[in-house]
Amino acid sequence: MALTKAHIVNNIQNRLCFSRKKSIELVETLLEIMKKSLENGENVLITGFGKFCVNEKRERRGRNPATGEPMTLAPRRVVTFKCSGKLRDKIDKKEQRKQTR
Template sequence: MGRTLTRADIVERVWAATGMSRPRAAQCVEALLDLMKEALRREGRLLFSGLGLFDCRAKGPRRGRNPAAGEALMLPGRRVVAFRTSRKLRALLVCPGTGTGGDAPGPQAGPEGDAA
């Protein structure tokens, strides 16, 4: 696998593709990320056609263990963000010869009809 794509890499690619100034490209990327975070905070879902679905899920409290003391404790519930790829993206990620996306689960139809 290659290097991880960072926020700075995205800004650089937006700058190169659009010809806008680097500060303006950085503002655009930040504005998009802010919109995404706000949508997840308010609605709990974010659908990008052709990419996939970001979905906030509530996880209940669970038993844990303090590794230093070895004592059992209850960890509070929390919200997590799950991402599910669209069929289009999943098709692009197919590993040659295996017909799968590596360790990713196979195609599944989702509640949104997986129209992404």
């Protein structure tokens, strides 16, 4: 199951005893700050979690998957995520525990 914005709001509401309205406002504000930074080409680093990076993709040759015809793909910007070492270690430990059961 995926973690949704609604799950995050519920967790903030329950853990911090904020009202639902305040929790929604907090999550929306955080996401807006992140979106604006990425939109401006800035990376977003969250220590202990990971880094969202904006990368430039050059114009390149591709293929139309429906017809197989060659085509040129326009240059664009993409967002990538690289998790922190701490998060990677936690994920690996959880996977190792699953495998030993």
